[in-house]
Amino acid sequence: MADHALEFERISVTFRAREGGGQRYTAVADTTLHVRAGEFVSVVGPTGCGKSTLLNIAAGLLEPSSGEVKVFGQPLRGINRRAGYMFQSEALMPWRSAIDNVMVGLQYRGVADAQARREAQAWLERVGLGGFEDRYPHHLSGGMRKRTALAQVLALDPDIILMDEPFSALDIQTRQLMENEVLALWAARKKAVLFITHDLDEAIAMSDRVVVLSAGPGTRPIGEFEIDLPRPRDVAEVRSDPRFVQLHSQIWAVLRDEVLKGYAQQLNKPVLGAVEGAA
Numbered sequence: 001m002a003d004h005a006l007e008f009e010r011i012s013v014t015f016r017a018r019e020g021g022g023q024r025y026t027a028v029a030d031t032t033l034h035v036r037a038g039e040f041v042s043v044v045g046p047t048g049c050g051k052s053t054l055l056n057i058a059a060g061l062l063e064p065s066s067g068e069v070k071v072f073g074q075p076l077r078g079i080n081r082r083a084g085y086m087f088q089s090e091a092l093m094p095w096r097s098a099i100d101n102v103m104v105g106l107q108y109r110g111v112a113d114a115q116a117r118r119e120a121q122a123w124l125e126r127v128g129l130g131g132f133e134d135r136y137p138h139h140l141s142g143g144m145r146k147r148t149a150l151a152q153v154l155a156l157d158p159d160i161i162l163m164d165e166p167f168s169a170l171d172i173q174t175r176q177l178m179e180n181e182v183l184a185l186w187a188a189r190k191k192a193v194l195f196i197t198h199d200l201d202e203a204i205a206m207s208d209r210v211v212v213l214s215a216g217p218g219t220r221p222i223g224e225f226e227i228d229l230p231r232p233r234d235v236a237e238v239r240s241d242p243r244f245v246q247l248h249s250q251i252w253a254v255l256r257d258e259v260l261k262g263y264a265q266q267l268n269k270p271v272l273g274a275v276e277g278a279a
């Protein structure tokens with residue numbers, strides 16, 4: 001449908017070992033999930049269930065073994081050019097200053113250097129890093145590096161933003177500041193966001209909708225919850241709203257068993273050595 005930014009239609013992903021008797025592991029099975037244009041959707045699920053796999057599929061970095069992905073109604077082939085991806089791990093180039101890191105995607109797109117520098121500077125200011133543009137990543141705090149990475153993604157003005165536990169390495173105060181900043185930026189531009197997190201509180205505080213995935217193997221969505229808390233939200237304050245508490249207990253009732261299953265499965269899962277990717 002045209003108002004959908006992202007559609008996963010009956011996606012399955014099976015990984016196979018390059019050696020070792022052709023062992024296979026079905027990470028994601030028969031998953032259908034839609035994100036509307038401008039919607040903020042979080043995906044929560046137990047550790048190792050397939051959250052990053054889904055995001056990699058949305059980014060076009062991984063092809064599903066079966067099923068189809070559509071981006072604004074068009075089948076996705078190759079890299080998703082309408083999406084920006086913010087990884088869990090550090091993705092900044094250590095040999096480039098903050099501004100050079102933010103500029104690089106623009107330059108790659110063919111924007112002239114002077115224009116790219118102006119846009120990168122404006123984005124660094126928007127994420128609270130005015131004055132830090134010449135610092136190298138190792139001279140920035142963890143929160144500042146995340147802000148730089150956020151500016152890097154937003155500078156490209158993607159219609160879809162894919163975020164894989166972007167703030168999990170931050171202390172709780174910095175994390176809440178960043179979450180509020182992301183919400184403010186999102187509210188101003190209303191891009192579609194697919195946000196992966198382990199943290200149910202974070203998912204509820206930020207999202208329009210929370211999707212719960214089952215434990216693997218064969219992960220699939222097993223619950224979907226509309227988050228009808230008013231906006232704008234402060235992620236710290238909204239946690240004491242009675243509706244937040246109610247939603248939390250409803251979602252946790254679905255998630256809790258999967259977390260326990262996921263934990264058990266991680267302990268028992270066969271180790272796949274060298275892996276080729278989706279089969």
Ligand SMILES: Nc1ncnc2c1ncn2[C@@H]1O[C@H](COP(=O)(O)OP(=O)(O)OP(=O)(O)O)[C@@H](O)[C@H]1O
Pocket residue numbers: 015016025027045046047048049050051052053054198216272275276277
């Ligand atoms: N390239 C690969 N080859 C083989 N198995 C893989 C590959 N990528 C992921 N897997 C397996 O698929 C499952 C899903 O992995 P994925 O990283 O998507 O989970 P996740 O939910 O994002 O994990 P976490 O919560 O720990 O970040 C895991 O069991 C993982 O070991």
